[in-house]
Each structure stands twice: as structure tokens, then as C-alpha cells.
Amino acid sequence: MLALVGCTLKNLVELAYDLKSYQLQPKFPAWVETDRFVIQARSTAPRAQKDMMTMLQPILAVRFRLNVHWAERQAPVYLLQAGSHGPKLEPASKTNHCGEVFLTTTKLQSDCLTLDDFAEALQDLIKDHPVLNRTGVNQDRRFQFNLEYSSSDDPDVGPSISSALQEQLGLILKAGRAPVRMLFIDRAERPKPN
Numbered sequence: 001m002l003a004l005v006g007c008t009l010k011n012l013v014e015l016a017y018d019l020k021s022y023q024l025q026p027k028f029p030a031w032v033e034t035d036r037f038v039i040q041a042r043s044t045a046p047r048a049q050k051d052m053m054t055m056l057q058p059i060l061a062v063r064f065r066l067n068v069h070w071a072e073r074q075a076p077v078y079l080l081q082a083g084s085h086g087p088k089l090e091p092a093s094k095t096n097h098c099g100e101v102f103l104t105t106t107k108l109q110s111d112c113l114t115l116d117d118f119a120e121a122l123q124d125l126i127k128d129h130p131v132l133n134r135t136g137v138n139q140d141r142r143f144q145f146n147l148e149y150s151s152s153d154d155p156d157v158g159p160s161i162s163s164a165l166q167e168q169l170g171l172i173l174k175a176g177r178a179p180v181r182m183l184f185i186d187r188a189e190r191p192k193p194n
Contacts, residue, residue, distance in 0.1 A: 001040070001041070001042050001043070002039065002040065002041040002042075002043070002052045002055070002056075003038075003039070003040050004037075004038065004039040004040075005038050006036045006037075006038070007036065007037055007038075007039065008032065008033050008034065008035060008036060008037070009031075009032045009033070009035070009037065009060075009064060009066075009188060010024065010028070010032050010033040012037070012039065012056060012060060013060065013066070013068070013183070013185070015053045015056060016053055016054065016056035016057045016060055017057070017068075017183055018050070018053065018054075019183060020123070020127070020130070021127055021128065022075065022076075022127075022128060022129055022130065022180065022182075023180070023181065023182050023183055024182070024183055024185075025073075025182050025183065025184045025185070027184075027185075028185045028188065029188065031190060032185070032188055035190065037191070039056070039059065041055065041056075041059060043055065063191045064188050064189060064190075064191055065187060065188065065189040066185070066187065066188050067185075067186040067187040067188075068183055068184060068185055068186060069183075069184050069186060070181060070182070070183055070184075071181075071182060071184060072179040072180065072181055072182070073179065073180060073182050074177050074178070074179060074180075075129070075130075075177065075178070075179075075180040075182070076129045076175065076176075076177060077129050077130045077131070077132050077175075077176050077177060077178045077180065078122075078126060078129050078130070078131045078132070078173045078174070078175060078176070079131075079132055079134040079173065079174045079175075079176045079178075080115065080118075080119045080122065080131055080132065080133050080134060080135060080171055080172075080173060081134050081135055081171065081172050081173075081174055082135045082136065082137070082170065082171060082172075083166050083170045083171060083172050085170060086170055087135060087137065087169060087170040087171055088168070088169055088170035089137075089143040089144070089145075089169060089170070090143060090144040091141075091142070091143060091144070092111055092112035092113075092142035092143055092144055093111055093112075093144060094111040094112055095112050095142065097111055097112055098112035098113070098142060099112070099113070099117065100112070101113070101117075101121050103121065103124065103125070105151050106148060106149060106150060106151060106158065107146075107147065107148050107149075108121060108122075108125065108145060108146075108147040108149075109145060109146050109147070110144070110145045111144050111145075112142045112143075112144075113142060113143060113145055114139055114140065114141065114142055114143075115133045115135050115137050115139065115141075115143070116133045116139055118133070118143075118145055119131040119132060119133040121145075122161075122173075125161060126161070126173075130178075130180055131173070132176075132178055135171065145169070146168070147161075147164055147165065147168055147169060148164060148168070149161045149163075149164035161173075
């Protein structure tokens with residue numbers, strides 16, 4: 001059973017389409033992010049959380065007469081690049097754990113990631129824009145990552161993510177623009193009460 005209480009339509013769309021915050025085009029009626037709704041649905045068989053969220057799509061289409069489309073648009077991004085002295089990366093040592101990432105509010109660790117995978121993991125920390133690998137390093141090579149940073153703006157507490165990237169891994173983040181896949185709401189109607 002799926003039960004979502006107090007969600008806005010914006011929240012529901014982000015869940016149903018597995019969107020990052022920057023992927024939903026911000027032009028839609030104000031009620032889409034203010035009115036709150038309850039969604040209850042049942043499945044005939046057990047489903048994984050991600051599958052349950054995908055099953056929201058037709059519910060939203062019927063209940064809210066929601067119509068959406070995907071398109072690529074130029075948008076702000078962060079470009080992950082090699083620093084002036086090149087990357088300081090150790091080759092992966094535990095290749096039977098590739099793709100596993102340990103992430104906390106002050107640490108990102110993995111023993112077997114490509115730089116594309118690492119850029120995606122950074123995106124989970126930064127959240128406001130996508131992070132794209134532009135290091136020029138062979139995309140099949142896998143490395144160890146041990147990044148320790150502070151979520152505070154106070155340098156006495158520890159380095160910022162940007163400083164830690166440069167000091168610990170020889171990588172930098174630069175602001176840029178690139179095509180980003182975004183979801184556009186073409187139509188949405190307030191549902192009538194049940």
C-alpha cells in the first residue's frame with residue numbers, strides 16, 4: 001500500500017518521476033506547490049519503493065488531469081574538472097564493491113567509482129544543479145574516494161566541499177551551463193474532493 005499525506009502536487013510529481021530539485025521547470029500555477037493532498041493506492045503484489053513511485057504517474061494523470069513532457073534546456077551546472085596540478089586519485093582496490101557509496105553530512109567514501117559516478121554522488125550533496133564530469137580522465141577507470149568536508153560555512157570547522165575537493169582530490173567545481181533534462185507541466189487541474 002502507498003500512503004502519502006500532506007503532499008503538494010509538486011512533491012508528488014518529483015516523487016513519481018524521480019526528479020532532482022533542478023529538473024522540474026518552475027512555471028506552473030501557484031496551487032501546485034501550496035495545496036496539500038492525500039494519495040492512497042494499493043498494489044496487487046509487493047513492489048519496491050521506486051516502482052510504487054512510478055505507479056503514481058497514471059494516478060496523477062487521471063486525478064489531476066496532469067500532462068507533462070520532457071525536454072532538454074540549457075541550465076546552470078557544476079563542471080567537475082581536474083585542478084591545476086591534476087587529480088590526486090588512487091586506483092580502486094576493492095572492485096567487488098563498485099558503485100557503493102558511503103555518504104554522511106561530512107564524508108563521502110567509496111572504493112570503486114568512475115569519475116562519472118563520483119560526479120553523480122556529489123550531486124546528492126550539492127542538490128541545486130547537476131554535476132558533470134569534465135575531467136578528461138578515461139571514463140572506465142575506477143578510483144578510491146575519501147572526501148571529508150564541513151557542511152558549515154565556518155572554515156575553522158573544516159573545509160567546504162569545494163575546498164576539500166581541491167585539497168584532497170585535486171579536483172575543482174566550476175559553474176557552467178549545459179543541456180539538462182527537465183520535466184515541464186503542460187496542464188494540471190485541481191481535483192474535485194472525493
